[in-house]
Structure formats: structure tokens, C-alpha cells
Amino acid sequence: EADIYQTPRYLVIGTGKKITLECSQTMGHDKMYWYQQDPGMELHLIHYSYGVNSTEKGDLSSESTVSRIRTEHFPLTLESARPSHTSQYLCASSGGSWDTEAFFGQGTRLTVV
Amino acid sequence: SQQGEEDPQALSIQEGENATMNCSYKTSINNLQWYRQNSGRGLVHLILIRSNEREKHSGRLRVTLDTSKKSSSLLITASRAADTASYFCATDAGGAQKLVFGQGTRLTINP
Numbered sequence: 001e002a003d004i005y006q007t008p009r010y011l012v013i014g015t016g017k018k019i020t021l022e023c024s025q026t027m028g029h030d031k032m033y034w035y036q037q038d039p040g041m042e043l044h045l046i047h048y049s050y051g052v053n054s055t056e057k058g059d060l061s062s063e064s065t066v067s068r069i070r071t072e073h074f075p076l077t078l079e080s081a082r083p084s085h086t087s088q089y090l091c092a093s094s095g096g097s098w099d100t101e102a103f104f105g106q107g108t109r110l111t112v113v
Numbered sequence: 114s115q116q117g118e119e120d121p122q123a124l125s126i127q128e129g130e131n132a133t134m135n136c137s138y139k140t141s142i143n144n145l146q147w148y149r150q151n152s153g154r155g156l157v158h159l160i161l162i163r164s165n166e167r168e169k170h171s172g173r174l175r176v177t178l179d180t181s182k183k184s185s186s187l188l189i190t191a192s193r194a195a196d197t198a199s200y201f202c203a204t205d206a207g208g209a210q211k212l213v214f215g216q217g218t219r220l221t222i223n224p
Contacts (some may be wrong), residue, residue, distance in 0.1 A: 042214070042217065
């Protein structure tokens with residue numbers, strides 16, 4: 001079983017609020033990822049990190065920001081939530097080699113009202 | 114799509130039949146992976162095939178890779194109701210160290 005955890009699982013929040021989605025892994029993985037997934041299924045990469053103090057924007061432009069101060073922790077923050085941010089957010093991590101699998105958390109389903 | 118196209122987008126078959134899903138990608142790759150997602154949950158890794166491999170098996174799964182056509186296929190043999198899920202291919206986007214997914218195929222196995 002994968003040791004990667006996302007909290008909260010579900011979040012309903014009002015427009016304009018600041019939120020942080022938490023993602024932690026205990027596998028010592030260097031690479032971590034955030035994906036946004038709408039009900040239509042496709043996963044969009046919004047942020048990724050090679051290691052501590054390294055973050056990159058993904059292929060889908062996002063108003064969210066991330067930080068990687070510790071290897072095990074990769075939180076995603078929205079400074080001012082909007083209804084357009086309503087989606088499922090999936091966090092994943094993988095080991096140092098390029099040919100290793102990624103492990104996914106269970107996701108956070110965010111609804112902005 | 115970030116990665117390419119998956120075909121078909123949805124597939125419905127009878128239990129016991131074989132299911133084939135196809136994935137195309139845009140860039141050169143070091144490897145291609147297949148994942149499964151049960152409804153509303155995180156993804157689970159199924160199999161990884163390297164760019165110098167043409168075919169790989171794991172239990173009832175068979176994956177092929179054609180780098181000249183930038184395409185891969187996933188075959189699930191003797192399908193079961195528990196195989197009902199969405200299936201995604203993913204690549205490392207040419208060694209960019211980011212994991213990029215296709216659009217996915219929604220597979221339904223009818224009992």
C-alpha cells in the first residue's frame with residue numbers, strides 16, 4: 001500500500017477563501033506531482049518538484065502555488081478560491097530513477113461555492 | 114490533451130472477453146506506464162514498459178509499444194467485473210522528469 005496521504009478528502013469552501021491542500025509521503029521520494037482532474041477524466045499536470053526547494057509549473061496553467069521545504073511534504077495553496085477551481089486534485093510521488101512508478105494519494109475533491 | 118489521444122474513450126464488453134485500449138503520445142520517451150483508476154479514487158500503477166522494449170506481460174495484462182508510431186496498447190485478457198475502471202497511459206515526456214497522462218479509457222465489464 002502506498003504511503004502517500006492527502007488531506008482533506010473533501011472540502012467545500014466559499015469564494016475568496018485561502019486554502020491549502022496537504023500532501024505527504026513517507027517513502028523518501030524526490031519527485032512529487034500535483035494533478036487536476038475534472039469529471040471528464042483527463043489528468044492535467046499543474047505542478048511538480050524534483051526535490052527540496054525545486055518546483056516547476058506543469059502543462060496546465062494554474063493559479064495555485066506549491067512549496068517543497070521538506071522531502072515528504074508538498075502542499076498546494078490557492079490564495080483566493082473561485083468556483084472555477086472546483087475539481088479533484090491528485091498528488092503523486094515517485095523515486096529518483098526515471099523508470100519507476102508513481103504512487104498516488106486518494107485525492108482531494110474541492111468545491112468552491 | 115497534454116500527452117496525446119487514447120482510444121477508445123469508452124469501452125463496454127462482456128465479462129470474459131478481452132479488452133484492448135490504445136494510447137498515442139507526442140514526444141520521444143524513456144518509458145510508458147499504464148495506470149488504473151477506480152471511480153473517484155487515486156491511480157494505481159499497472160505496468161511500465163521501457164522505450165527499448167516492444168512487449169511486456171503481467172498476469173492478464175499485455176502491453177505493446179511501437180516507438181516508431183508513438184503508440185502503445187494495453188490488452189486485458191479474460192476480463193472480470195472488477196476490471197471496471199478508467200485506464201490511463203503516462204509517459205515521462207522525453208525525459209523531462211514529469212509524468213504526463215493521456216485522456217484515459219473508461220472500461221465497463223458487464224456481468
